Amino acid sequence: MQIKINEKNLTITSQNPLTINEIVDLLENFQFTIQKLNTSQNNYEIEVNKPIKNKELFTKILKNALLGKIPKKCKLYYFYQLDFSLKEINFLRALAIYQSQIMKFSYEFIINTYIKYSSFIKNPSLEIDTDNQSEHQVLLIFREIKKNIIKTNLEKNKETIAFKIDIKNFKHLLKGINPNIESFVYHNDFCGVHLRMSKISRGGIRYSQRVDFREEIKDLMTTQQYKNAIIIPNGAKGGFFIFDENPSREKIKKCYSLYIDALLDLVDFEYGEDKDFYFVVAADKGTSDFSDIANEIAIKRGYFFKDAFASGGKNGYSHKKLGITALGALTSANRHFLEINKNIFKDEISVVGVGSMRGDVFGNGMLMNENFKLIAAISSKEIFIDPNPDIKKSFLERKRLFENSLSWKHYEKKALSKGAAIFDRSKKTQKISNEIQKLINHDSQIIQTDELIKKLLKLKVDMLYFGAIGTYVKASEEINELISDKQNADIRIDANEIKAFCVCEGANLAMTNKARVEYSQKGRINLDAIDNSAGVNISDYEVNLKLINADVLKYTDIVIKKVLTQNIMQPLRISLDEKLSEEDIKEFANTLQNVETFNEVFKTFDSTKPLRPILAILLLYTKLFIKEKIDFFDEKYLKEYFPLEIDYEKHILKKEIAKTVITNKVVNLYGLKILKNFSTQKIINILILNEVLNLEK
Known part of the structure; x- marks a missing residue:
């Protein structure tokens, strides 16, 4: 497509025919009135009522809209008039969609607020000058998002826009439980989020069919957080929503591929303590057979996790087969x-x-x-x-x-x-x-x-x-x-x-x-996090074995046995803890106050009685609590995690794996009572006693 502009005249030459209504509507969105319009063989000569300013930007926006790369009616013309660049316009559209997901306001209201306060949008350090409470909230959260964006892929000039936010700095301004790290991906065909509780977190990626897809992903991330108490990473969850009502399977795969590729733009491709290097995904609703697609993208991009990136692929554990x-x-x-x-x-x-x-x-x-x-x-x-x-x-x-x-x-x-x-x-x-x-x-x-x-x-x-x-x-x-x-x-x-x-x-x-x-x-x-933990558990084993180039399929039976140990021990531990009193429950809950997400999750139970779901949530958060508190490292606990002949010396998560083994061991054996007069020395004493008495047998 070619567009030529001369003052009030423009000529559009297109390979495919355009409708007159399409051209008229779009130019009216830019607040131009058409004076004359002549067409011949996909050539459109148009005269408008006033000179066209900023010709290069106008041409880009008009061309992208006519080609269907950006929506034709999304008020882009206002930003054009305010002298925003095309990159800025697209980024603001992505931000507005993201804000509509984390707030109760519609995309339309948020965009109108951006336009009304364009000076603030250009410079969020300005004072928020509005008496409207809703507008104030939109502008306040906009400033916090902009201030806390860690990384974007804007410099790559791709068809997807992706940005990563350190959301923990302002999640107190949002409702309910929220992640600490959040990524958002926007494309003309879809958008998606990825929510993590920490840099080392993992969870599935799903194709969501809910307009409020972030709310669905957030609920699942919360469940994933306490489900992940028994494995190495913290909870995470991702998902994408396609704007078409009934997309084909091929369209879903294409959107998934673009989404994964964009998220990889936000990851550090080298290992280091100050790096955000750990990013792994898993199959979920609507993406059960997409693991190999994700791994191919990771390998092509040169991500050092290779096919450990997405568990369950052709070289991994098939949850359904097992x-x-x-x-x-x-x-x-x-x-x-x-x-x-x-x-x-x-x-x-x-x-x-x-x-x-x-x-x-x-x-x-x-x-x-x-x-x-x-x-x-x-x-x-x-x-x-x-x-x-x-x-x-x-x-x-x-x-x-x-x-x-x-x-x-x-x-x-x-x-x-x-x-x-x-x-x-x-x-x-x-x-x-x-x-x-x-x-x-x-x-x-x-x-x-x-x-x-x-x-x-x-x-x-x-x-x-x-x-x-x-x-x-x-x-x-x-x-x-x-x-x-x-x-x-x-x-x-x-x-x-x-x-x-x-x-x-x-x-x-x-x-x-x-x-x-x-x-x-x-x-x-x-x-749910107790009953269906085996899937996430075996996926974590797969990732950790692949990170040291082990043949995961060779160790299938050993890994299944290790995984099922948790499905035996945790319900047994809950049954043993049912003998606790309500006073014990209150005391243990108070001990866990500083565990991420615990207060929000626990208060939905609204009970301190020794009932199984209450005890289950306490058990899992006790594990999260202890994993945070352990400040010693002994490689002998790595031997309990890996099959005997595995060489784990160069594993990038040695410390985290050992801490997880210790945590599962002491909590499964001693239950919630471990929280009474808690100290790191108490854990060490329990481990020594366990070795002496061989309690696990």
């Missing part, structure tokens, strides 16, 4: 059954679940016991109900679905019990059999689909198994509309309505914190 998350979750939930002399992996256990046999956590989970009696399952598109399942037939059929990646609608009808059915969730109502009516205690053949799902979640079974994304349970006191997962608002139930003996959270955020506390007063539950 079934590690489900195995860890069921191992964790087995504590509930062991205490009533049953075994989750052998005995007949009745189950209602959320998920599909195609899924990793649900599919693998429902194959780990041939005697699981699956009564019902709710997936994103279907509802499976088998009132009186034949245990052997149903296991074989679930196995067939999993191995062939099939949904519930492909379930062989001959394997179903009388009255069983598979319903399409897109229908508003369902016609149910007498057997299903009896199962859910409903006196009509017709039932609303949402009501059917709710009744299934309330069934009296041995285990309610969450194996897919979504928040399905709130506390009775919580307001449904305020729960962040809007998609499942119509099927969400109250915790006091659950009749299952126990809940296993194979997926994150299946229940709110308050819901866990409410349910735990009559049922058995741990915490």
